Amino acid sequence: LMPAISKLKEGEQLFDIAIYQNTYYAVGARAAYGYREFKSEQDSYRNKVVALIFTPLGKEDEINQRIHAEAQVIHNKFNPNLFAQSGQDCQEYATFYVGDSWMGIEARFVREAIDEDQLRTLPESAPFIAGMHAYRGEVIPVIDLARMLGHPHYFTDYRQIIVIEDKAASLRFGLFVSALGEIPYLAPTQIQPMNTFFRGASHNPGIAIANIAQNSMLTLITAQSLWDKVLSVRSQSAEQVYA
Known part of the structure; x- marks a missing residue:
């Protein structure tokens, strides 16, 4: 001992x-x-x-996964040069770490980051639905994207929920992230559509890949692409249950 x-x-x-x-x-x-x-x-x-x-x-095994996750976040620390790009066509992207990679979404879709204290689990819900959370007088679903993508489920000391909202599509939900990154400006020339790399069905909600300075890659999503994948995966899970 x-x-x-x-x-x-x-x-x-x-x-x-x-x-x-x-x-x-x-x-x-x-x-x-x-x-x-x-x-x-x-x-x-x-x-x-x-x-x-x-x-x-x-x-x-759970603690070992947690230790590995913390090490990955530190090793893959995402700190792009915020002023590398500027101009009328550039967009700000909020970045966050999920599973084993960094992702980004237009900053205008991110309302804020909140703690998970008020998260309530739902019985018989899909495994990647972490639960429901009270937010500004409403209740929103919280998605565990790492689990939906098939990564081992783990926790880090810095785990938060970011609230994503697309008013035009009437979407508002939470997303579990292991770390929050910087908010870089991305130019259209840095972004390549995902379908130029991959074809066919996938659980990944990414719509594009952004090439960041220092050989860093960023998977870009939208509120709609993420929600569409949630509905698709949930539908497939239901079909397997009743098959």
Whole structure:
């Protein structure tokens, strides 16, 4: 468990993280002063006793995924040069990290980022529907895009919901993200439609790929493309259930 335990002197203590039966535990250890508290100093007989306290932290695979996700976010930190592009044709894009990649949507479609404190799950809903969240007097669905795209479901310490709204299409919903990025300006010359790269059905809601400076790629979505994929995947799931 912890090799240092055998070296503990009377009254000393230590702390460590351990894995036992596929579960992470916070382990505290303290060496006692003797087998019985009432033994006198003249009694030379001693049994070394160490008290252990195990506090479960979570399943091993889930925590490992979380550690990996945090490492990926840090490794793939998205910090484009905000002033690399400018001009009348450029658009601002809000960027966020989902699954294992950075995505972007026109900044005008993003209302704000909110915490998940008021998220309520829905029984028998599609796996990628994280639940419903109260927002400005309404209730909006929250989409777990990472799960919809088939990525292992994991959490990071920095997980928020961004509220996306397209008034013209009467759409308003939340989207789970693992990190928020910068808001770069993108020119039309940087954007290539997705169908020039891929053809056929896909769960990916991306409509285009943006080439950012320093060889960074950004998958671009719209509120409508994302919602259309949600409806499509939900319909396919329902067909499989009743097939």
